[in-house]
Amino acid sequence: xxxxxxxxxxxxxxxxxxxxxxxxxxxxxxxxxxxxxxxxxxxxxxxxxxxxxxxxxxxxxxxxxxxxxxxxxxxxxxxxxxxxxxxxxxxxxxxxxxxxxxxxxxxxxxxxxxxxxxxxxxxxxxxxxxxxxxxxxxxxxxxxxxxx
Amino acid sequence: xxxxxxxxxxxxxxxxxxxxxxxxxxxxxxxxxxxxxxxxxxxxxxxxxxxxxxxxxxxxxxxxxxxxxxxxxxxxxxxxxxxxxxxxxxxxxxxxxxxxxxxxxxxxxxxxxxxxxxxxxxxxxxxxxxxxxxxxxxxxxxxxxxxx
DNA sequence: TTGCGGATTAGACTCATTCTAACTGATTAG
DNA sequence: CTAATCAGTTAGAATGAGTCTAATCCGCAA
Ligand SMILES: [Mn+2]
Ligand SMILES: [Mn+2]
Ligand SMILES: [Zn+2]
Ligand SMILES: [Zn+2]
Numbered sequence: 001x002x003x004x005x006x007x008x009x010x011x012x013x014x015x016x017x018x019x020x021x022x023x024x025x026x027x028x029x030x031x032x033x034x035x036x037x038x039x040x041x042x043x044x045x046x047x048x049x050x051x052x053x054x055x056x057x058x059x060x061x062x063x064x065x066x067x068x069x070x071x072x073x074x075x076x077x078x079x080x081x082x083x084x085x086x087x088x089x090x091x092x093x094x095x096x097x098x099x100x101x102x103x104x105x106x107x108x109x110x111x112x113x114x115x116x117x118x119x120x121x122x123x124x125x126x127x128x129x130x131x132x133x134x135x136x137x138x139x140x141x142x143x144x145x146x147x148x
Numbered sequence: 149x150x151x152x153x154x155x156x157x158x159x160x161x162x163x164x165x166x167x168x169x170x171x172x173x174x175x176x177x178x179x180x181x182x183x184x185x186x187x188x189x190x191x192x193x194x195x196x197x198x199x200x201x202x203x204x205x206x207x208x209x210x211x212x213x214x215x216x217x218x219x220x221x222x223x224x225x226x227x228x229x230x231x232x233x234x235x236x237x238x239x240x241x242x243x244x245x246x247x248x249x250x251x252x253x254x255x256x257x258x259x260x261x262x263x264x265x266x267x268x269x270x271x272x273x274x275x276x277x278x279x280x281x282x283x284x285x286x287x288x289x290x291x292x293x294x295x296x
Numbered sequence: 297t298t299g300c301g302g303a304t305t306a307g308a309c310t311c312a313t314t315c316t317a318a319c320t321g322a323t324t325a326g
Numbered sequence: 327c328t329a330a331t332c333a334g335t336t337a338g339a340a341t342g343a344g345t346c347t348a349a350t351c352c353g354c355a356a
Contacts, residue, residue, distance in 0.1 A: 023353090025303065044343080059305050064344070082228050083313080085343060098275055107275070115266050119282070122263055126289035127246055127255075134267070135281045141274035171322095173334065192312080207336050212313075231344075233312060 002037045002054055005029065009036055013075065020073040030055045031066040032075070032090075041079055041087040041097070041106040079106060081135060096134035107140060150185045150202055153177065157184055161223065168221040178203045179214040180223070180238075189227055189235040189245070189254040227254060229283060244282035255288060 005013070013032050014024050034042070034050045042050065048063045067088055070076040079087040081099050087106060089097075094116060096109040111134070119132055153161070161180050162172050182190070182198045190198065196211045215236055218224040227235040229247050235254060237245075242264060244257040259282065267280055 023302070027304070057305090061306075061345095062304055065304075078230070080228065080230050082226065083231065083234060083343095086231060096270070098271070098277065101278075109270060109272070109275075112270060115270055118263050118266055122244070122257060122260065123246070123284065124257070127257075127284070127286065128288070129246065129284035129286035130249075131285040133281070133283045133285075136271065136275070136277035137279040137281075138275065138277035140276070171333070175335070205336090209314095209337075210335055213335075231312095 002033055002050065005033050005036065016073040016075045017069070022069060022073070026055065027058055027062050028066050028069065030058060031063060032070065035070075035076060035088060035090045039090060039108075041089050043085040043087055045085070047088065081106070081137070096136065098136040098138070098140060100140045101138055103140075103142075105140070109134075109136065150181055150198065153181050153184065164221040164223045165217070170217060170221070174203065175206055175210050176214050176217065178206060179211060180218065183218075183224060183236060183238045187238060187256075189237050191233040191235055193233070195236065227283075229254070229285070244284065246284040246286070246288060248288045249286055251288075251290075253288070257282075257284065 009032070010029075013029065017024055017028070030051045031047060033054070034047050038050070044060070044063055044067060047067065048058070048060050051058050051063060067076065070088075071078055074092075075090065077089045077091070079089050079097055081087075081097070089106075089108070091108055094111045094113075096111050098107045098109050099105070100107070116132070119134075120129065123129060157180070158177075161177065165172055165176070178199045179195060181202070182195050186198070192208070192211055192215060195215065196206070196208050199206050199211060215224065218236075219226055222240075223238065225237045225239070227237050227245055229235075229245070237254075237256070239256055242259045242261075244259050246255045246257050247253070248255070264280070267282075268277065271277060
Protein backbone atom coordinates (compact mmCIF):
# COMPACT_ATOMS: atom_id res chain seq x y z
CA UNK A 1 0.00 0.00 0.00
CA UNK A 2 2.48 2.59 1.17
CA UNK A 3 5.72 1.96 -0.66
CA UNK A 4 8.89 3.17 0.96
CA UNK A 5 10.80 6.17 -0.28
CA UNK A 6 13.38 5.52 -2.95
CA UNK A 7 16.92 6.67 -2.28
CA UNK A 8 16.26 9.55 -4.65
CA UNK A 9 13.11 10.60 -2.79
CA UNK A 10 15.02 10.48 0.49
CA UNK A 11 17.71 12.71 -0.92
CA UNK A 12 15.12 15.09 -2.25
CA UNK A 13 13.50 15.30 1.18
CA UNK A 14 16.77 15.64 3.05
CA UNK A 15 18.18 18.25 0.73
CA UNK A 16 15.09 20.45 0.88
CA UNK A 17 14.86 20.21 4.66
CA UNK A 18 18.53 20.75 5.38
CA UNK A 19 18.70 23.59 2.90
CA UNK A 20 16.12 25.44 4.97
CA UNK A 21 17.74 24.54 8.28
CA UNK A 22 15.47 21.71 9.34
CA UNK A 23 15.84 18.06 10.18
CA UNK A 24 14.73 14.81 8.71
CA UNK A 25 12.55 13.08 11.29
CA UNK A 26 10.66 9.80 11.20
CA UNK A 27 7.38 11.71 11.19
CA UNK A 28 8.43 13.86 8.24
CA UNK A 29 9.55 10.79 6.35
CA UNK A 30 6.24 9.09 7.03
CA UNK A 31 4.19 12.06 5.88
CA UNK A 32 6.33 12.56 2.80
CA UNK A 33 6.00 8.89 1.99
CA UNK A 34 2.23 9.16 2.13
CA UNK A 35 2.27 12.13 -0.23
CA UNK A 36 4.37 10.33 -2.80
CA UNK A 37 2.54 7.02 -2.51
CA UNK A 38 -0.82 8.24 -3.72
CA UNK A 39 -0.82 11.47 -5.66
CA UNK A 40 -4.49 12.14 -5.24
CA UNK A 41 -4.24 15.50 -3.47
CA UNK A 42 -5.21 14.28 0.00
CA UNK A 43 -6.52 16.52 2.73
CA UNK A 44 -4.68 16.82 6.04
CA UNK A 45 -7.07 14.34 7.52
CA UNK A 46 -6.48 11.85 4.75
CA UNK A 47 -2.73 12.20 5.12
CA UNK A 48 -3.16 11.74 8.86
CA UNK A 49 -5.10 8.50 8.57
CA UNK A 50 -2.81 7.07 5.92
CA UNK A 51 0.32 7.92 7.83
CA UNK A 52 -1.07 6.43 11.01
CA UNK A 53 -1.23 3.03 9.41
CA UNK A 54 2.51 2.99 9.39
CA UNK A 55 3.19 5.16 12.46
CA UNK A 56 0.30 4.76 14.89
CA UNK A 57 1.47 7.35 17.43
CA UNK A 58 1.59 10.19 14.92
CA UNK A 59 -0.51 13.18 15.90
CA UNK A 60 -2.68 15.39 13.76
CA UNK A 61 -0.77 18.45 14.96
CA UNK A 62 2.41 16.93 13.61
CA UNK A 63 0.82 16.26 10.25
CA UNK A 64 -0.14 19.92 10.07
CA UNK A 65 3.41 20.83 11.10
CA UNK A 66 5.06 18.54 8.58
CA UNK A 67 2.91 19.72 5.72
CA UNK A 68 3.55 23.34 6.60
CA UNK A 69 7.24 22.62 6.71
CA UNK A 70 7.14 20.94 3.32
CA UNK A 71 5.27 23.85 1.79
CA UNK A 72 7.81 26.20 3.34
CA UNK A 73 10.75 24.44 1.75
CA UNK A 74 9.06 23.92 -1.59
CA UNK A 75 8.54 20.17 -1.39
CA UNK A 76 4.80 20.31 -1.87
CA UNK A 77 2.09 22.71 -2.94
CA UNK A 78 -1.13 23.55 -1.21
CA UNK A 79 -4.24 23.20 -3.30
CA UNK A 80 -7.43 25.02 -2.41
CA UNK A 81 -10.81 24.96 -4.07
CA UNK A 82 -13.22 27.47 -2.71
CA UNK A 83 -13.36 26.95 1.02
CA UNK A 84 -12.90 23.20 1.08
CA UNK A 85 -10.18 21.64 3.18
CA UNK A 86 -6.70 22.30 1.92
CA UNK A 87 -5.16 19.51 -0.14
CA UNK A 88 -1.51 18.72 -0.76
CA UNK A 89 0.34 17.97 -3.96
CA UNK A 90 3.94 16.80 -4.41
CA UNK A 91 3.98 17.48 -8.14
CA UNK A 92 6.53 20.25 -8.58
CA UNK A 93 6.04 20.76 -12.30
CA UNK A 94 3.92 23.79 -13.17
CA UNK A 95 0.40 22.50 -13.41
CA UNK A 96 -3.23 23.45 -12.93
CA UNK A 97 -5.91 21.52 -11.06
CA UNK A 98 -9.14 20.10 -12.28
CA UNK A 99 -11.75 19.24 -9.71
CA UNK A 100 -14.39 16.75 -10.71
CA UNK A 101 -17.82 18.08 -9.85
CA UNK A 102 -19.17 14.60 -9.27
CA UNK A 103 -16.44 12.71 -7.51
CA UNK A 104 -14.59 15.58 -5.91
CA UNK A 105 -11.35 14.11 -7.21
CA UNK A 106 -8.58 16.51 -8.14
CA UNK A 107 -6.53 15.91 -11.27
CA UNK A 108 -3.29 17.51 -12.38
CA UNK A 109 -3.36 19.35 -15.70
CA UNK A 110 -0.07 20.00 -17.39
CA UNK A 111 0.61 23.64 -18.01
CA UNK A 112 2.66 24.43 -21.14
CA UNK A 113 5.16 27.26 -20.76
CA UNK A 114 3.48 28.99 -23.67
CA UNK A 115 0.17 29.17 -21.77
CA UNK A 116 1.94 30.46 -18.68
CA UNK A 117 3.47 33.17 -20.82
CA UNK A 118 0.16 34.24 -22.30
CA UNK A 119 -1.22 34.43 -18.78
CA UNK A 120 1.59 36.62 -17.56
CA UNK A 121 1.06 38.84 -20.56
CA UNK A 122 -2.43 39.84 -19.51
CA UNK A 123 -1.15 41.62 -16.39
CA UNK A 124 -1.20 45.41 -16.79
CA UNK A 125 2.10 47.23 -16.25
CA UNK A 126 2.93 47.56 -12.56
CA UNK A 127 1.58 44.16 -11.66
CA UNK A 128 4.21 41.59 -10.80
CA UNK A 129 2.99 38.13 -10.02
CA UNK A 130 4.97 35.42 -8.26
CA UNK A 131 2.27 32.79 -8.18
CA UNK A 132 -0.47 31.94 -10.63
CA UNK A 133 -3.17 29.51 -9.58
CA UNK A 134 -5.39 27.97 -12.19
CA UNK A 135 -8.24 25.67 -11.36
CA UNK A 136 -10.90 24.07 -13.44
CA UNK A 137 -14.20 22.73 -12.20
CA UNK A 138 -16.32 20.36 -14.19
CA UNK A 139 -16.78 16.76 -15.20
CA UNK A 140 -14.02 14.34 -16.05
CA UNK A 141 -14.71 11.00 -17.64
CA UNK A 142 -13.91 8.19 -15.29
CA UNK A 143 -10.60 6.82 -16.43
CA UNK A 144 -9.19 4.33 -14.01
CA UNK A 145 -6.68 6.08 -11.80
CA UNK A 146 -3.04 5.14 -12.16
CA UNK A 147 -2.08 3.21 -9.05
CA UNK A 148 1.26 4.93 -9.68
CA UNK B 149 -20.75 57.17 0.13
CA UNK B 150 -23.25 54.52 -0.82
CA UNK B 151 -24.90 55.71 -3.98
CA UNK B 152 -28.34 54.36 -4.73
CA UNK B 153 -29.00 51.82 -7.41
CA UNK B 154 -29.67 53.20 -10.87
CA UNK B 155 -32.85 52.12 -12.58
CA UNK B 156 -30.75 49.80 -14.68
CA UNK B 157 -29.16 48.19 -11.65
CA UNK B 158 -32.57 47.71 -10.10
CA UNK B 159 -33.82 46.01 -13.21
CA UNK B 160 -30.77 43.81 -13.30
CA UNK B 161 -31.35 42.77 -9.69
CA UNK B 162 -35.04 42.24 -10.13
CA UNK B 163 -34.70 40.27 -13.33
CA UNK B 164 -32.10 37.91 -11.91
CA UNK B 165 -34.06 37.32 -8.72
CA UNK B 166 -37.44 36.85 -10.33
CA UNK B 167 -35.96 34.62 -13.00
CA UNK B 168 -34.87 32.23 -10.27
CA UNK B 169 -38.14 32.50 -8.36
CA UNK B 170 -37.09 34.91 -5.65
CA UNK B 171 -38.13 38.30 -4.45
CA UNK B 172 -36.64 41.73 -4.29
CA UNK B 173 -36.44 42.72 -0.64
CA UNK B 174 -35.06 45.83 1.06
CA UNK B 175 -32.21 43.75 2.51
CA UNK B 176 -31.26 42.36 -0.89
CA UNK B 177 -31.34 45.84 -2.39
CA UNK B 178 -29.13 47.14 0.39
CA UNK B 179 -26.59 44.37 0.01
CA UNK B 180 -26.56 44.68 -3.76
CA UNK B 181 -26.10 48.42 -3.46
CA UNK B 182 -23.07 47.88 -1.27
CA UNK B 183 -21.54 45.50 -3.79
CA UNK B 184 -21.98 47.95 -6.65
CA UNK B 185 -20.87 50.98 -4.69
CA UNK B 186 -17.33 49.86 -4.02
CA UNK B 187 -16.00 47.13 -6.24
CA UNK B 188 -13.16 46.18 -3.96
CA UNK B 189 -14.12 42.55 -3.41
CA UNK B 190 -15.37 42.93 0.15
CA UNK B 191 -15.67 40.07 2.60
CA UNK B 192 -19.02 39.18 4.13
CA UNK B 193 -18.08 41.14 7.19
CA UNK B 194 -17.18 44.19 5.17
CA UNK B 195 -20.45 44.00 3.28
CA UNK B 196 -22.23 43.60 6.60
CA UNK B 197 -20.72 46.72 8.14
CA UNK B 198 -21.22 48.82 5.03
CA UNK B 199 -24.81 47.75 4.61
CA UNK B 200 -25.59 48.44 8.25
CA UNK B 201 -24.80 52.08 7.77
CA UNK B 202 -27.87 52.36 5.65
CA UNK B 203 -29.98 49.61 7.25
CA UNK B 204 -29.03 49.31 10.91
CA UNK B 205 -31.19 46.32 11.76
CA UNK B 206 -29.69 44.10 9.07
CA UNK B 207 -28.29 40.85 10.42
CA UNK B 208 -25.12 39.04 9.48
CA UNK B 209 -27.14 35.92 8.70
CA UNK B 210 -29.10 37.87 6.16
CA UNK B 211 -25.95 39.15 4.52
CA UNK B 212 -24.80 35.56 4.15
CA UNK B 213 -28.23 34.66 2.77
CA UNK B 214 -28.34 37.54 0.30
CA UNK B 215 -24.87 36.86 -1.01
CA UNK B 216 -25.62 33.17 -1.42
CA UNK B 217 -28.78 34.09 -3.28
CA UNK B 218 -26.90 36.45 -5.56
CA UNK B 219 -24.30 33.83 -6.33
CA UNK B 220 -27.06 31.35 -7.04
CA UNK B 221 -28.72 33.60 -9.58
CA UNK B 222 -25.49 34.71 -11.20
CA UNK B 223 -25.47 38.30 -9.95
CA UNK B 224 -22.09 38.06 -8.26
CA UNK B 225 -19.08 35.78 -8.08
CA UNK B 226 -17.36 34.39 -5.04
CA UNK B 227 -13.65 34.99 -4.90
CA UNK B 228 -11.41 32.82 -2.77
CA UNK B 229 -7.71 33.05 -2.16
CA UNK B 230 -6.29 30.17 -0.24
CA UNK B 231 -8.30 29.89 2.95
CA UNK B 232 -9.01 33.55 3.49
CA UNK B 233 -12.56 34.75 3.97
CA UNK B 234 -14.65 34.60 0.84
CA UNK B 235 -14.96 37.85 -1.08
CA UNK B 236 -17.66 38.98 -3.48
CA UNK B 237 -17.42 40.50 -6.91
CA UNK B 238 -20.23 41.95 -9.05
CA UNK B 239 -18.09 42.10 -12.20
CA UNK B 240 -19.73 39.64 -14.56
CA UNK B 241 -17.20 39.93 -17.37
CA UNK B 242 -14.74 37.04 -17.50
CA UNK B 243 -11.79 38.13 -15.42
CA UNK B 244 -9.02 36.88 -13.20
CA UNK B 245 -8.02 38.18 -9.77
CA UNK B 246 -4.78 39.63 -8.60
CA UNK B 247 -4.17 39.76 -4.90
CA UNK B 248 -1.60 42.24 -3.68
CA UNK B 249 0.81 40.54 -1.31
CA UNK B 250 1.35 43.73 0.64
CA UNK B 251 -2.02 45.38 0.89
CA UNK B 252 -4.25 42.34 0.52
CA UNK B 253 -6.27 44.26 -2.06
CA UNK B 254 -7.84 42.29 -4.87
CA UNK B 255 -7.79 43.67 -8.39
CA UNK B 256 -9.71 42.54 -11.45
CA UNK B 257 -7.65 41.46 -14.44
CA UNK B 258 -9.35 41.41 -17.79
CA UNK B 259 -9.28 38.02 -19.44
CA UNK B 260 -9.16 38.07 -23.26
CA UNK B 261 -11.21 35.39 -24.99
CA UNK B 262 -8.05 34.22 -26.70
CA UNK B 263 -6.43 33.42 -23.35
CA UNK B 264 -9.55 31.61 -22.17
CA UNK B 265 -9.40 29.54 -25.30
CA UNK B 266 -5.78 28.59 -24.84
CA UNK B 267 -6.63 27.56 -21.29
CA UNK B 268 -9.48 25.36 -22.36
CA UNK B 269 -7.20 23.81 -24.92
CA UNK B 270 -4.87 22.36 -22.32
CA UNK B 271 -7.55 20.04 -20.95
CA UNK B 272 -7.06 16.45 -22.05
CA UNK B 273 -9.94 14.78 -23.87
CA UNK B 274 -12.69 13.72 -21.48
CA UNK B 275 -12.33 16.77 -19.27
CA UNK B 276 -15.14 19.25 -19.55
CA UNK B 277 -14.81 22.41 -17.50
CA UNK B 278 -17.61 24.82 -16.66
CA UNK B 279 -15.60 27.16 -14.50
CA UNK B 280 -12.02 28.33 -14.72
CA UNK B 281 -10.58 30.27 -11.84
CA UNK B 282 -7.36 32.18 -12.32
CA UNK B 283 -5.66 34.05 -9.57
CA UNK B 284 -2.40 35.89 -9.38
CA UNK B 285 -0.51 36.72 -6.23
CA UNK B 286 2.22 39.32 -6.10
CA UNK B 287 2.90 43.00 -5.90
CA UNK B 288 0.96 45.73 -7.61
CA UNK B 289 2.19 49.30 -7.81
CA UNK B 290 -0.02 51.60 -5.84
CA UNK B 291 -2.18 53.38 -8.35
CA UNK B 292 -4.87 55.48 -6.76
CA UNK B 293 -8.06 53.48 -6.74
CA UNK B 294 -10.91 54.69 -8.90
CA UNK B 295 -13.55 56.05 -6.58
CA UNK B 296 -15.89 54.53 -9.23
C1' DT C 297 26.06 13.78 32.69
C1' DT C 298 23.79 17.90 31.62
C1' DG C 299 21.89 21.56 28.81
C1' DC C 300 20.10 23.23 24.52
C1' DG C 301 16.96 23.67 20.82
C1' DG C 302 14.17 21.79 17.42
C1' DA C 303 10.32 18.55 17.00
C1' DT C 304 6.28 16.33 18.66
C1' DT C 305 2.10 16.03 21.17
C1' DA C 306 -2.75 16.65 23.34
C1' DG C 307 -5.88 19.57 23.89
C1' DA C 308 -7.72 24.29 24.01
C1' DC C 309 -8.96 27.90 21.08
C1' DT C 310 -10.39 30.73 16.91
C1' DC C 311 -13.42 32.25 13.69
C1' DA C 312 -15.68 31.91 9.05
C1' DT C 313 -19.46 29.61 7.85
C1' DT C 314 -23.63 26.80 8.48
C1' DC C 315 -27.57 25.44 10.90
C1' DT C 316 -31.81 25.91 13.75
C1' DA C 317 -35.86 27.51 15.24
C1' DA C 318 -38.59 31.46 16.14
C1' DC C 319 -40.49 35.51 14.09
C1' DT C 320 -42.15 38.92 10.35
C1' DG C 321 -44.90 40.45 6.81
C1' DA C 322 -46.81 40.13 2.40
C1' DT C 323 -50.03 37.48 -0.29
C1' DT C 324 -53.82 34.30 -0.96
C1' DA C 325 -58.04 31.45 0.20
C1' DG C 326 -62.17 31.16 2.30
C1' DC D 327 -62.21 40.98 6.69
C1' DT D 328 -59.72 36.83 9.23
C1' DA D 329 -56.68 32.89 8.74
C1' DA D 330 -53.36 30.05 6.42
C1' DT D 331 -49.31 30.08 3.90
C1' DC D 332 -44.76 30.87 2.80
C1' DA D 333 -40.49 33.21 1.62
C1' DG D 334 -37.44 35.90 4.01
C1' DT D 335 -35.18 37.55 8.16
C1' DT D 336 -33.15 37.11 12.58
C1' DA D 337 -30.33 35.76 16.92
C1' DG D 338 -27.84 32.58 18.54
C1' DA D 339 -25.98 27.80 18.67
C1' DA D 340 -23.19 24.50 16.32
C1' DT D 341 -19.54 23.06 13.17
C1' DG D 342 -15.00 22.11 11.81
C1' DA D 343 -10.55 23.32 9.54
C1' DG D 344 -6.89 25.34 11.10
C1' DT D 345 -3.92 27.57 14.79
C1' DC D 346 -1.97 28.13 19.24
C1' DT D 347 -0.12 26.76 23.81
C1' DA D 348 2.42 24.57 26.97
C1' DA D 349 4.27 20.31 28.25
C1' DT D 350 7.32 16.74 26.94
C1' DC D 351 10.72 14.28 23.92
C1' DC D 352 15.13 13.50 22.03
C1' DG D 353 19.52 13.92 19.50
C1' DC D 354 23.60 16.25 20.00
C1' DA D 355 27.34 18.77 21.96
C1' DA D 356 29.80 20.97 25.97
MN1 LIG E 1 -12.41 12.09 -12.20
MN1 LIG F 1 -2.70 47.31 -4.98
ZN1 LIG G 1 -1.36 18.82 -8.24
ZN1 LIG H 1 -13.54 40.49 -9.54
